[in-house]
Amino acid sequence: MFSSRSGVDLAPNALAVALETALARSRRVLDLTVANPTSAAIPYDREAILAALAPQAALVYAPSAFGLASAREAVARELSAHGPAVEPSRIVLTASTSEAYAFLFKLLCDPGDEVLVPRPSYPLFEHLARLEAVRAVPYRLAYDGVWHVDFPSLRAALSPRTRAVVTVSPNNPTGSYLKATELATLAALGLPIVSDEVFGRYPLRDDRSGDRRAVTALEAEGASLVFALGGLSKLAALPQAKLAWTAVGGEPTRVAGALGRLEVIADAFLSVGTAVQHALPGLLASRSVAERAIGERTRANLAWLAAELTGSAVSLLDAEGGWYATLRLPRTRDEEAWALLFLEQDGVHVHPGHFFDFDDEAYVVVSLLTPEATLREGVRKMLDRVARDA
Ligand SMILES: Cc1ncc(COP(=O)(O)O)c(C=O)c1O
Helix, strand or coil: CCCHHHCCCCCCCHHHHHHHHHHHCCCCCEECCCCCHHHCCCCCCHHHHHHHCCCHHHHCCCCCCCCCHHHHHHHHHHHHCCCCCCCHHHEEEECCHHHHHHHHHHHHCCCCCEEEEEECCCCCHHHHHHHCCCEEEEEEEEECCCEEECHHHHHHHCCCCEEEEEEECCCCCCCCCCEHHHHHHHHHCCCCEEEECCCCCCECCCCCCCCCECCCHHHCCCCCEEEEEEEHHHHCCCHHHCCEEEEEEECHHHHHHHHHHHHHHHHHHCCCCHHHHHHHHHHHHCCHHHHHHHHHHHHHHHHHHHHHHCCCCCEECCCCECCEEEEECCCCCCHHHHHHHHHHHHCEECEEHHHHCCCCCCEEEEECCCCHHHHHHHHHHHHHHHHHHC
Protein backbone atom coordinates (compact mmCIF):
# COMPACT_ATOMS: atom_id res chain seq x y z
CA MET A 1 0.00 0.00 0.00
CA PHE A 2 2.89 2.40 0.71
CA SER A 3 5.80 3.66 -1.35
CA SER A 4 9.12 1.92 -0.79
CA ARG A 5 10.87 5.25 -0.33
CA SER A 6 8.76 6.08 2.73
CA GLY A 7 9.60 2.76 4.38
CA VAL A 8 12.31 3.40 6.94
CA ASP A 9 13.25 1.15 9.82
CA LEU A 10 11.60 2.78 12.83
CA ALA A 11 13.00 0.38 15.42
CA PRO A 12 14.96 2.43 17.97
CA ASN A 13 18.69 1.69 18.08
CA ALA A 14 20.38 0.36 21.22
CA LEU A 15 21.54 3.83 22.30
CA ALA A 16 18.05 5.32 21.96
CA VAL A 17 16.65 2.44 24.04
CA ALA A 18 19.33 2.97 26.71
CA LEU A 19 18.58 6.70 26.78
CA GLU A 20 14.85 6.10 27.15
CA THR A 21 15.50 3.62 29.96
CA ALA A 22 17.79 6.05 31.79
CA LEU A 23 15.25 8.87 31.52
CA ALA A 24 12.36 6.59 32.54
CA ARG A 25 14.31 5.74 35.70
CA SER A 26 14.70 9.47 36.33
CA ARG A 27 18.44 9.15 36.04
CA ARG A 28 20.32 12.36 35.55
CA VAL A 29 21.70 12.32 32.02
CA LEU A 30 24.48 14.68 30.94
CA ASP A 31 23.48 15.33 27.35
CA LEU A 32 26.54 16.15 25.25
CA THR A 33 24.57 15.93 22.00
CA VAL A 34 22.48 19.09 22.35
CA ALA A 35 21.99 20.58 18.90
CA ASN A 36 19.00 22.81 19.56
CA PRO A 37 20.24 26.28 20.55
CA THR A 38 16.86 27.20 22.06
CA SER A 39 17.33 24.53 24.74
CA ALA A 40 21.02 25.14 25.40
CA ALA A 41 20.82 28.18 27.72
CA ILE A 42 21.95 30.55 24.95
CA PRO A 43 21.02 34.22 25.54
CA TYR A 44 18.84 35.88 22.90
CA ASP A 45 17.77 39.44 22.19
CA ARG A 46 14.26 38.42 23.20
CA GLU A 47 12.52 41.79 22.83
CA ALA A 48 13.91 42.42 19.37
CA ILE A 49 12.98 38.90 18.20
CA LEU A 50 9.42 39.09 19.53
CA ALA A 51 8.94 42.61 18.15
CA ALA A 52 10.17 41.49 14.70
CA LEU A 53 7.79 38.50 14.68
CA ALA A 54 4.60 40.57 15.00
CA PRO A 55 4.59 42.90 11.97
CA GLN A 56 1.32 44.57 10.83
CA ALA A 57 2.10 43.42 7.30
CA ALA A 58 1.69 39.79 8.40
CA LEU A 59 -2.09 40.32 8.20
CA VAL A 60 -1.93 40.33 4.40
CA TYR A 61 -1.20 37.29 2.21
CA ALA A 62 0.70 38.13 -0.95
CA PRO A 63 1.96 34.75 -2.23
CA SER A 64 5.23 34.70 -4.10
CA ALA A 65 7.07 31.54 -5.20
CA PHE A 66 10.57 32.60 -4.12
CA GLY A 67 9.43 34.74 -1.18
CA LEU A 68 8.75 38.42 -0.55
CA ALA A 69 11.04 40.86 -2.33
CA SER A 70 11.93 42.56 0.98
CA ALA A 71 13.06 39.25 2.51
CA ARG A 72 15.06 38.22 -0.56
CA GLU A 73 16.74 41.64 -0.55
CA ALA A 74 17.65 41.19 3.12
CA VAL A 75 19.26 37.80 2.37
CA ALA A 76 21.11 39.20 -0.65
CA ARG A 77 22.49 42.08 1.48
CA GLU A 78 23.54 39.63 4.18
CA LEU A 79 25.34 37.29 1.75
CA SER A 80 26.92 40.13 -0.24
CA ALA A 81 28.38 41.60 2.96
CA HIS A 82 30.41 38.40 3.51
CA GLY A 83 31.18 37.12 0.01
CA PRO A 84 30.66 37.84 -3.67
CA ALA A 85 27.73 40.15 -4.49
CA VAL A 86 24.44 38.26 -4.87
CA GLU A 87 21.36 39.63 -6.63
CA PRO A 88 18.01 39.28 -4.78
CA SER A 89 16.63 37.73 -8.00
CA ARG A 90 18.90 34.72 -7.34
CA ILE A 91 17.61 34.06 -3.82
CA VAL A 92 15.01 31.35 -3.19
CA LEU A 93 13.38 31.16 0.25
CA THR A 94 12.28 27.86 1.79
CA ALA A 95 11.03 26.83 5.23
CA SER A 96 14.25 24.96 6.01
CA THR A 97 17.46 23.74 4.48
CA SER A 98 15.90 20.29 4.38
CA GLU A 99 13.20 21.68 2.12
CA ALA A 100 15.86 23.38 -0.01
CA TYR A 101 17.53 19.97 -0.53
CA ALA A 102 14.15 18.50 -1.47
CA PHE A 103 13.57 21.26 -4.04
CA LEU A 104 17.05 20.88 -5.49
CA PHE A 105 16.79 17.10 -5.78
CA LYS A 106 13.45 17.56 -7.59
CA LEU A 107 15.10 20.12 -9.86
CA LEU A 108 18.19 18.08 -10.71
CA CYS A 109 17.25 14.41 -10.41
CA ASP A 110 14.92 11.86 -11.88
CA PRO A 111 14.04 8.81 -9.76
CA GLY A 112 17.11 6.57 -9.45
CA ASP A 113 19.57 9.38 -10.13
CA GLU A 114 22.46 9.96 -7.76
CA VAL A 115 23.94 12.81 -5.75
CA LEU A 116 27.37 12.58 -4.18
CA VAL A 117 27.45 13.37 -0.46
CA PRO A 118 30.42 13.69 1.88
CA ARG A 119 31.14 11.02 4.47
CA PRO A 120 31.32 11.46 7.44
CA SER A 121 28.63 14.13 7.41
CA TYR A 122 25.07 15.15 8.20
CA PRO A 123 23.03 11.96 8.71
CA LEU A 124 19.87 13.39 7.13
CA PHE A 125 21.16 13.24 3.52
CA GLU A 126 20.27 9.60 3.20
CA HIS A 127 16.61 10.29 4.09
CA LEU A 128 16.29 13.52 2.16
CA ALA A 129 17.58 11.86 -0.99
CA ARG A 130 15.53 8.70 -0.50
CA LEU A 131 12.32 10.68 -0.05
CA GLU A 132 12.95 12.18 -3.51
CA ALA A 133 13.65 8.69 -4.93
CA VAL A 134 17.31 9.70 -5.30
CA ARG A 135 20.41 7.77 -4.20
CA ALA A 136 22.90 9.49 -1.90
CA VAL A 137 26.29 8.07 -2.91
CA PRO A 138 29.10 8.84 -0.45
CA TYR A 139 32.53 10.23 -1.19
CA ARG A 140 35.13 10.19 1.52
CA LEU A 141 36.53 12.96 3.67
CA ALA A 142 39.96 11.85 4.82
CA TYR A 143 41.74 12.84 8.03
CA ASP A 144 45.49 13.14 8.42
CA GLY A 145 45.64 15.80 11.10
CA VAL A 146 43.33 17.98 9.03
CA TRP A 147 40.30 16.96 7.00
CA HIS A 148 40.25 17.07 3.24
CA VAL A 149 38.20 15.78 0.33
CA ASP A 150 39.46 12.40 -0.88
CA PHE A 151 39.18 13.11 -4.60
CA PRO A 152 40.05 9.57 -5.75
CA SER A 153 37.04 8.31 -3.75
CA LEU A 154 34.90 11.12 -5.18
CA ARG A 155 35.91 10.24 -8.74
CA ALA A 156 35.26 6.56 -8.06
CA ALA A 157 31.74 7.46 -6.86
CA LEU A 158 30.85 9.26 -10.11
CA SER A 159 28.51 7.43 -12.46
CA PRO A 160 26.44 8.30 -15.53
CA ARG A 161 23.57 8.93 -13.09
CA THR A 162 25.42 11.47 -10.92
CA ARG A 163 23.50 14.75 -10.99
CA ALA A 164 25.16 16.87 -8.29
CA VAL A 165 27.86 17.03 -5.64
CA VAL A 166 26.89 18.08 -2.12
CA THR A 167 29.41 19.79 0.14
CA VAL A 168 28.98 20.98 3.72
CA SER A 169 31.26 23.80 4.85
CA PRO A 170 32.04 23.72 7.67
CA ASN A 171 30.97 20.13 7.78
CA ASN A 172 28.85 18.52 10.49
CA PRO A 173 30.46 16.90 12.48
CA THR A 174 34.09 17.15 11.26
CA GLY A 175 34.12 20.95 11.36
CA SER A 176 36.13 21.08 8.14
CA TYR A 177 35.75 23.91 5.62
CA LEU A 178 35.92 23.32 1.90
CA LYS A 179 39.19 24.81 0.68
CA ALA A 180 39.44 27.12 -2.34
CA THR A 181 41.46 24.56 -4.32
CA GLU A 182 38.97 21.80 -3.46
CA LEU A 183 36.14 24.01 -4.67
CA ALA A 184 38.00 24.66 -7.93
CA THR A 185 38.44 20.90 -8.45
CA LEU A 186 34.74 20.31 -7.77
CA ALA A 187 33.75 23.09 -10.17
CA ALA A 188 35.91 21.53 -12.89
CA LEU A 189 33.77 18.37 -12.75
CA GLY A 190 31.00 20.37 -14.44
CA LEU A 191 28.32 19.05 -12.09
CA PRO A 192 25.99 21.29 -10.08
CA ILE A 193 27.39 21.97 -6.60
CA VAL A 194 24.98 22.01 -3.66
CA SER A 195 26.88 23.75 -0.87
CA ASP A 196 25.46 23.63 2.66
CA GLU A 197 26.89 26.70 4.39
CA VAL A 198 24.58 26.82 7.42
CA PHE A 199 27.50 26.81 9.90
CA GLY A 200 29.61 29.21 7.81
CA ARG A 201 29.62 32.04 10.39
CA TYR A 202 30.81 29.83 13.23
CA PRO A 203 34.57 29.46 12.77
CA LEU A 204 36.27 27.80 15.72
CA ARG A 205 39.64 29.20 14.76
CA ASP A 206 41.24 31.46 12.16
CA ASP A 207 42.02 30.16 8.72
CA ARG A 208 45.65 29.14 9.07
CA SER A 209 45.82 26.58 6.30
CA GLY A 210 48.13 27.38 3.38
CA ASP A 211 45.12 26.43 1.31
CA ARG A 212 42.57 29.12 2.18
CA ARG A 213 38.95 28.28 2.96
CA ALA A 214 36.34 29.02 0.33
CA VAL A 215 34.12 31.75 1.82
CA THR A 216 31.19 30.33 -0.15
CA ALA A 217 30.83 28.00 -3.13
CA LEU A 218 29.38 31.02 -4.98
CA GLU A 219 32.98 32.17 -5.48
CA ALA A 220 33.74 29.13 -7.70
CA GLU A 221 34.96 30.20 -11.11
CA GLY A 222 33.71 28.26 -14.08
CA ALA A 223 31.14 26.26 -12.13
CA SER A 224 28.10 25.16 -14.13
CA LEU A 225 25.63 25.72 -11.29
CA VAL A 226 26.06 26.47 -7.60
CA PHE A 227 23.38 26.37 -4.92
CA ALA A 228 24.57 27.88 -1.63
CA LEU A 229 22.33 27.03 1.32
CA GLY A 230 21.93 28.97 4.54
CA GLY A 231 19.22 29.75 7.04
CA LEU A 232 18.05 31.23 10.30
CA SER A 233 18.27 27.90 12.14
CA LYS A 234 22.02 28.28 12.55
CA LEU A 235 22.85 31.85 11.48
CA ALA A 236 20.41 33.40 13.98
CA ALA A 237 20.12 30.23 16.13
CA LEU A 238 16.36 30.27 15.45
CA PRO A 239 15.41 26.81 14.08
CA GLN A 240 11.80 27.44 15.09
CA ALA A 241 11.56 30.46 12.77
CA LYS A 242 11.56 28.09 9.76
CA LEU A 243 13.28 30.23 7.18
CA ALA A 244 16.18 29.20 4.96
CA TRP A 245 17.56 30.33 1.63
CA THR A 246 19.31 29.12 -1.47
CA ALA A 247 21.51 31.48 -3.49
CA VAL A 248 21.90 30.36 -7.09
CA GLY A 249 25.15 31.01 -8.97
CA GLY A 250 27.04 29.72 -11.98
CA GLU A 251 26.82 30.03 -15.72
CA PRO A 252 24.07 32.64 -16.50
CA THR A 253 22.00 30.56 -18.95
CA ARG A 254 21.98 27.63 -16.58
CA VAL A 255 21.13 29.89 -13.64
CA ALA A 256 18.14 31.26 -15.60
CA GLY A 257 17.03 27.71 -16.45
CA ALA A 258 17.37 26.56 -12.84
CA LEU A 259 15.44 29.56 -11.49
CA GLY A 260 12.64 29.03 -14.02
CA ARG A 261 12.15 25.43 -12.92
CA LEU A 262 12.64 26.17 -9.23
CA GLU A 263 9.86 28.72 -9.51
CA VAL A 264 7.46 25.99 -10.61
CA ILE A 265 8.55 23.77 -7.68
CA ALA A 266 8.41 26.55 -5.08
CA ASP A 267 5.09 27.83 -6.38
CA ALA A 268 3.53 24.40 -5.80
CA PHE A 269 4.34 24.64 -2.07
CA LEU A 270 4.51 28.34 -1.04
CA SER A 271 5.71 27.03 2.30
CA VAL A 272 7.38 30.01 3.97
CA GLY A 273 5.10 31.92 6.37
CA THR A 274 4.44 35.59 5.71
CA ALA A 275 5.22 36.78 9.26
CA VAL A 276 8.74 35.34 9.32
CA GLN A 277 9.51 36.85 5.91
CA HIS A 278 8.58 40.31 7.16
CA ALA A 279 10.50 39.58 10.35
CA LEU A 280 13.67 38.55 8.53
CA PRO A 281 15.50 41.92 8.49
CA GLY A 282 14.76 42.35 12.20
CA LEU A 283 15.80 38.78 13.04
CA LEU A 284 19.06 39.16 11.14
CA ALA A 285 19.74 42.48 12.87
CA SER A 286 19.04 41.01 16.32
CA ARG A 287 21.12 37.87 15.99
CA SER A 288 24.39 39.20 17.35
CA VAL A 289 23.54 38.35 20.99
CA ALA A 290 23.00 34.64 20.27
CA GLU A 291 25.65 34.45 17.56
CA ARG A 292 28.31 35.94 19.84
CA ALA A 293 27.32 33.70 22.77
CA ILE A 294 27.47 30.58 20.59
CA GLY A 295 30.84 31.60 19.14
CA GLU A 296 32.25 32.17 22.61
CA ARG A 297 30.83 28.96 24.06
CA THR A 298 31.87 26.68 21.20
CA ARG A 299 35.41 28.10 21.16
CA ALA A 300 35.73 27.94 24.96
CA ASN A 301 34.48 24.34 24.99
CA LEU A 302 36.90 23.36 22.24
CA ALA A 303 39.86 25.00 24.00
CA TRP A 304 38.92 23.28 27.27
CA LEU A 305 38.65 19.91 25.49
CA ALA A 306 42.04 20.33 23.84
CA ALA A 307 43.67 21.06 27.22
CA GLU A 308 41.77 18.38 29.16
CA LEU A 309 42.43 15.57 26.68
CA THR A 310 46.16 16.25 26.43
CA GLY A 311 48.01 13.26 27.83
CA SER A 312 44.87 11.10 27.99
CA ALA A 313 43.98 8.05 25.91
CA VAL A 314 41.34 10.15 24.11
CA SER A 315 42.33 12.52 21.34
CA LEU A 316 40.58 15.47 19.77
CA LEU A 317 40.35 15.71 16.00
CA ASP A 318 40.97 19.05 14.32
CA ALA A 319 37.79 21.13 14.07
CA GLU A 320 37.82 24.42 12.16
CA GLY A 321 34.21 25.50 12.49
CA GLY A 322 30.65 24.57 13.40
CA TRP A 323 29.13 23.26 16.61
CA TYR A 324 30.74 19.82 17.04
CA ALA A 325 33.93 18.12 18.15
CA THR A 326 35.05 14.58 17.38
CA LEU A 327 36.93 12.49 19.94
CA ARG A 328 38.91 9.36 19.14
CA LEU A 329 38.75 6.64 21.77
CA PRO A 330 40.92 3.57 22.28
CA ARG A 331 39.81 0.80 19.92
CA THR A 332 39.60 -1.68 22.77
CA ARG A 333 35.85 -1.68 22.10
CA ASP A 334 33.76 -0.28 19.29
CA GLU A 335 32.26 3.20 19.45
CA GLU A 336 28.72 1.91 19.94
CA ALA A 337 29.92 -0.06 22.97
CA TRP A 338 31.72 3.01 24.34
CA ALA A 339 28.63 5.21 23.86
CA LEU A 340 26.44 2.62 25.61
CA LEU A 341 28.92 2.25 28.46
CA PHE A 342 29.08 6.03 28.99
CA LEU A 343 25.30 6.25 29.03
CA GLU A 344 24.53 3.22 31.17
CA GLN A 345 27.39 3.52 33.66
CA ASP A 346 28.02 7.24 33.80
CA GLY A 347 24.81 8.87 32.55
CA VAL A 348 26.70 10.61 29.72
CA HIS A 349 25.05 10.82 26.32
CA VAL A 350 27.28 11.17 23.23
CA HIS A 351 26.80 10.19 19.60
CA PRO A 352 28.91 7.33 18.23
CA GLY A 353 30.75 8.12 15.00
CA HIS A 354 28.70 5.68 12.96
CA PHE A 355 25.71 8.06 13.25
CA PHE A 356 27.71 10.21 10.84
CA ASP A 357 29.24 7.30 8.92
CA PHE A 358 32.84 7.56 10.06
CA ASP A 359 34.58 4.84 8.10
CA ASP A 360 36.67 3.50 10.98
CA GLU A 361 36.54 3.17 14.78
CA ALA A 362 36.27 4.43 17.47
CA TYR A 363 34.89 7.97 17.43
CA VAL A 364 32.29 9.83 19.42
CA VAL A 365 30.91 13.27 18.65
CA VAL A 366 30.06 15.89 21.26
CA SER A 367 28.19 19.13 20.75
CA LEU A 368 30.18 22.25 21.56
CA LEU A 369 26.85 23.97 22.15
CA THR A 370 26.57 22.02 25.41
CA PRO A 371 26.66 24.35 28.44
CA GLU A 372 30.26 24.48 29.71
CA ALA A 373 29.65 22.89 33.13
CA THR A 374 27.73 19.95 31.60
CA LEU A 375 30.39 19.35 28.96
CA ARG A 376 33.16 19.38 31.54
CA GLU A 377 31.40 17.04 33.95
CA GLY A 378 30.44 14.66 31.15
CA VAL A 379 33.86 14.56 29.51
CA ARG A 380 35.61 14.04 32.87
CA LYS A 381 33.34 11.06 33.52
CA MET A 382 34.16 9.69 30.06
CA LEU A 383 37.89 10.09 30.69
CA ASP A 384 37.60 8.29 34.03
CA ARG A 385 35.67 5.49 32.35
CA VAL A 386 38.24 5.16 29.57
CA ALA A 387 41.09 5.13 32.08
CA ARG A 388 39.30 2.34 34.00
CA ASP A 389 37.82 0.23 31.21
CA ALA A 390 39.94 0.69 28.07
C1 LIG B 1 24.75 20.41 7.83
C2 LIG B 1 23.37 20.82 8.24
N1 LIG B 1 22.54 21.37 7.33
C3 LIG B 1 21.29 21.75 7.67
C4 LIG B 1 20.82 21.60 8.96
C5 LIG B 1 19.42 21.99 9.34
O1 LIG B 1 18.97 23.13 8.78
P1 LIG B 1 17.40 23.44 8.73
O2 LIG B 1 16.93 23.54 10.15
O3 LIG B 1 17.38 24.75 8.02
O4 LIG B 1 16.75 22.34 7.95
C6 LIG B 1 21.64 21.03 9.92
C7 LIG B 1 21.14 20.84 11.30
O5 LIG B 1 21.78 20.35 12.18
C8 LIG B 1 22.94 20.63 9.56
O6 LIG B 1 23.75 20.05 10.45
